Amino acid sequence: MQALPVVQSGATVALIRKLAIRLALTPDELPILQSIFSVARSVRRHQDIVTEGKRNRVIFFVLEGLLIHYRIMRDGQRQVINIVVPGDIVGAPSCFFDGALYSVRSLTNSVVIAWPLEELFNLSGMQSQLATKIFWSFCCDAAMSAEHVVVVGRRSARERIAHFLLELLIRLQGIGLADERSYRLPFSQDVICDALGLSLAYVNRELRRLAQDGLVIISDHKVEINDVEALSALADFEDHYLRPTPIDELIAPGIAPPILAGSRRDISIR
Amino acid sequence: MQALPVVQSGATVALIRKLAIRLALTPDELPILQSIFSVARSVRRHQDIVTEGKRNRVIFFVLEGLLIHYRIMRDGQRQVINIVVPGDIVGAPSCFFDGALYSVRSLTNSVVIAWPLEELFNLSGMQSQLATKIFWSFCCDAAMSAEHVVVVGRRSARERIAHFLLELLIRLQGIGLADERSYRLPFSQDVICDALGLSLAYVNRELRRLAQDGLVIISDHKVEINDVEALSALADFEDHYLRPTPIDELIAPGIAPPILAGSRRDISIR
DNA sequence: CGTCGCTTTGATCATGATCAAGGGATGTGG
DNA sequence: CCACATCCCTTGATCATGATCAAAGCGACG
Numbered sequence: 001m002q003a004l005p006v007v008q009s010g011a012t013v014a015l016i017r018k019l020a021i022r023l024a025l026t027p028d029e030l031p032i033l034q035s036i037f038s039v040a041r042s043v044r045r046h047q048d049i050v051t052e053g054k055r056n057r058v059i060f061f062v063l064e065g066l067l068i069h070y071r072i073m074r075d076g077q078r079q080v081i082n083i084v085v086p087g088d089i090v091g092a093p094s095c096f097f098d099g100a101l102y103s104v105r106s107l108t109n110s111v112v113i114a115w116p117l118e119e120l121f122n123l124s125g126m127q128s129q130l131a132t133k134i135f136w137s138f139c140c141d142a143a144m145s146a147e148h149v150v151v152v153g154r155r156s157a158r159e160r161i162a163h164f165l166l167e168l169l170i171r172l173q174g175i176g177l178a179d180e181r182s183y184r185l186p187f188s189q190d191v192i193c194d195a196l197g198l199s200l201a202y203v204n205r206e207l208r209r210l211a212q213d214g215l216v217i218i219s220d221h222k223v224e225i226n227d228v229e230a231l232s233a234l235a236d237f238e239d240h241y242l243r244p245t246p247i248d249e250l251i252a253p254g255i256a257p258p259i260l261a262g263s264r265r266d267i268s269i270r
Numbered sequence: 271m272q273a274l275p276v277v278q279s280g281a282t283v284a285l286i287r288k289l290a291i292r293l294a295l296t297p298d299e300l301p302i303l304q305s306i307f308s309v310a311r312s313v314r315r316h317q318d319i320v321t322e323g324k325r326n327r328v329i330f331f332v333l334e335g336l337l338i339h340y341r342i343m344r345d346g347q348r349q350v351i352n353i354v355v356p357g358d359i360v361g362a363p364s365c366f367f368d369g370a371l372y373s374v375r376s377l378t379n380s381v382v383i384a385w386p387l388e389e390l391f392n393l394s395g396m397q398s399q400l401a402t403k404i405f406w407s408f409c410c411d412a413a414m415s416a417e418h419v420v421v422v423g424r425r426s427a428r429e430r431i432a433h434f435l436l437e438l439l440i441r442l443q444g445i446g447l448a449d450e451r452s453y454r455l456p457f458s459q460d461v462i463c464d465a466l467g468l469s470l471a472y473v474n475r476e477l478r479r480l481a482q483d484g485l486v487i488i489s490d491h492k493v494e495i496n497d498v499e500a501l502s503a504l505a506d507f508e509d510h511y512l513r514p515t516p517i518d519e520l521i522a523p524g525i526a527p528p529i530l531a532g533s534r535r536d537i538s539i540r
Numbered sequence: 541c542g543t544c545g546c547t548t549t550g551a552t553c554a555t556g557a558t559c560a561a562g563g564g565a566t567g568t569g570g
Numbered sequence: 571c572c573a574c575a576t577c578c579c580t581t582g583a584t585c586a587t588g589a590t591c592a593a594a595g596c597g598a599c600g
Contacts, residue, residue, distance in 0.1 A: 057523070069416070071420050073420075073424055073506065074506050077424050078424075079419065079420045079423045079424045081416050081419050081420070082416075092409050092412070093409045093410055093412045093413040093416070093514075096406060096409055096410055096413075096514045096515060096520065097410075097413070097510060097511070097513070097514050097515055098510070098513075098515050099510060101413055101416065101417070101510060101511050102416065117520065118523060121402065121520065121521050124394075124398045124399065124401075124402045125398060125399075128394045128395060128398035128401070129394065129395075131394075131398070131402065132391065132394045132401065132405070135402070135405035135406075135408075135409065136366060136405075138405075138408075138409045138412070139362050139363045139366055139405065139408045139409065139412070140363055140366055140367075141412065142362070142363045142408070142409070142411065142412035142415060143363040143366075143367070143371055145412060145415035145416045145418075145419060146339070146351050146352075146363070146371065146372065146415045147371070148415075148419045149349065149351050149415060149418045149419055149422060150341050150343075150349045150351070152419060152422045152423045152467065153349045153422045153466070153467030154343055154347050154348075154349045154467055156587080156588095157587075157588065188545080188546060188547085189546080189547075190546085195423075196423070197422065197423030197424055198588075198589090199588070199589050199590075200546095200547090201548085201549085201588090201589080201590080201591090202587090202588055202589070204546095204547065204548060204549085205548085205549080205588095206588095208547095208548075208549090236343065236344050240367060240368070240369060240371060241367070241371050243367070243368075244363075244366045244367050245366060245367055245368050250366065250387065250391065251391050253327070253388060426555080426556095427555075427556065458577080458578060458579085459578080459579075460578085468556075468557090469556070469557050469558075470578095470579095471556090471557075471558080471559090471580085471581085472555090472556055472557070474578095474579065474580060474581085475556095475580085475581080476556095477579095478579095478580075478581090541600100542599105542600095543598105543599090543600085544597105544598090544599085544600100545596100545597095545598090545599105546595105546596085546597090546598105547594105547595080547596080547597100548593100548594080548595075548596095549592100549593090549594080549595100550591100550592085550593085550594105551590100551591085551592085552589100552590085552591080552592105553588105553589080553590070553591095554586105554587100554588095554589075554590090555586100555587090555588090555589085556585105556586095556587090556588100557584100557585080557586075557587085558583100558584080558585070558586090559582100559583085559584080559585095560581100560582085560583085560584105561580100561581085561582085562579105562580085562581085562582105563578100563579080563580075563581100564577105564578090564579080564580100565576100565577085565578085565579095566575100566576085566577080566578105567574100567575085567576080567577100568573100568574085568575080568576100569572105569573090569574085569575100570571100570572090570573085570574100
């Protein structure tokens with residue numbers, strides 16, 4: 001990993017803004033988190049930033065790039081637990097265990113900010129609200145793992161693949177990296193097969209069939225979903241689990257979102 | 271659900287003590303949580319305490335009984351996300367979403383304490399450390415879902431079953447409900463098959479084979495694992511993900527666990 | 541030009557699903 | 571106290587989804 005100044009790319013600035021919105025940061029919390037963001041690190045693709053078994057007491061704010069949480073089994077097979085997209089905070093739950101439970105690897109060149117877990121606990125004394133928001137984010141990520149269990153446990157190969165592509169669509173839309181029905185998929189099919197517990201040959205075949213049926217066309221690392229409705233029906237996909245109740249509504253139930261109300265887009269970065 | 275006074279059964283008292291240890295409660299935190307525990311509720315078996323899709327702003331401390339997190343699919347199939355044992359805190363991540371993501375159902379008669387999520391957020395102002403500990407617990411639960419993905423995604427039926435039985439062994443040992451190599455399993459095989467994404471007939475057959483091979487004998491709802499080592503090797507089971515770093519070590523890294531050091535067994539209940 | 545990474549396709553195999561039926565408890569109502 | 575029902579476990583036969591093995595195509599890149 002190599003250090004580099006952070007507030008450089010337009011994408012990163014936009015992303016920090018999105019993160020601030022997602023965590024419902026108040027005007028006083030924003031600079032605190034921003035001070036953390038003074039130095040980011042670039043990570044070349046195909047590098048582990050967390051290694052299973054090794055002690056990890058750091059959480060990462062992902063600003064750019066795609067990464068995966070994964071485990072290598074004793075027979076060499078890989079299971080991908082989760083795709084990580086910009087705006088995600090990774091490191092939990094591994095940082096709560098003596099040795100990391102899973103490895104985290106970049107699929108593309110990425111930009112991340114490493115933040116010592118210690119700081120999070122410090123925050124919970126001084127700025128408890130902010131700490132709560134970060135913990136809340138971890139808890140919401142747990143919903144994705146739970147959903148993943150359902151996908152892998154009870155769905156056919158075709159449904160799994162459709163679900164995978166739709167989940168990515170919604171998540172990338174949330175950070176401006178997908179449009180209405182398409183996005184770039186900058187990794188190869190083996191990531192899909194390892195995420196879904198399927199063989200590479202079969203994933204390939206099913207993708208081909210989905211294309212023949214006019215549902216999804218993947219070409220040149222670009223996913224194009226012809227009919228999102230139809231594919232969602234096929235996959236039994238619902239996006240609830242990707243849309244938590246905004247944390248400010250939870251903290252102040254009943255009341256209109258207090259501090260940022262009406263001006264959620266006006267957060268200034270820098 | 272019917273209200274009943276809580277500090278009645280010996281099992282419950284022991285359990286509260288264990289929960290206090292697990293959360294590394296300090297002498298001042300303990301009474302706060304105990305005040306919550308003034309009224310528990312008994313839940314008859316086979317009842318939902320959380321229903322998928324319905325708004326849920328409550329978390330539950332489970333004192334007695336076994337429960338499951340589950341989802342019913344559109345074709346009627348069920349996927350069990352997680353077994354819940356006494357000492358667990360359930361409700362997350364569902365309580366962070368508009369509608370619950372999964373249902374929670376009792377497998378046996380149970381005793382739980384329902385606690386409004388609001389109180390947790392209140393706590394994060396006044397008693398931020400305690401709130402942090404509860405959030406930490408949620409995050410650690412996420413590790414079980416992640417592990418579940420690996421089990422269902424990349425293991426054979428036999429391995430999955432072995433893993434399931436071992437996970438339960440370790441978890442029940444942690445709360446004194448299992449001895450060295452056996453425990454009561456007070457539910458039928460369909461829970462196992464729905465947890466592991468297998469068919470009932472096949473789970474039954476594989477259980478029978480495990481018994482024939484002298485690895486595990488289940489009879490009359492009692493699981494007896496003949497050789498835990500051997501079964502762990504078969505399942506590629508490691509219990510790391512069930513053993514988080516104690517929260518007090520994380521909060522005060524390097525220092526010996528401060529307040530309860532050396533007297534972790536001396537917490538007084540009542 | 542040759543190698544490497546990725547996709548594609550074919551042929552065959554096997555794990556685990558599905559369908560079907562019977563059996564042993566336990567419980568319940570007549 | 572018996573008849574019957576229900577729940578759960580068990581086992582057999584057959585089927586199919588998806589794995590495995592093998593090989594070829596196809597860029598990109600050095």
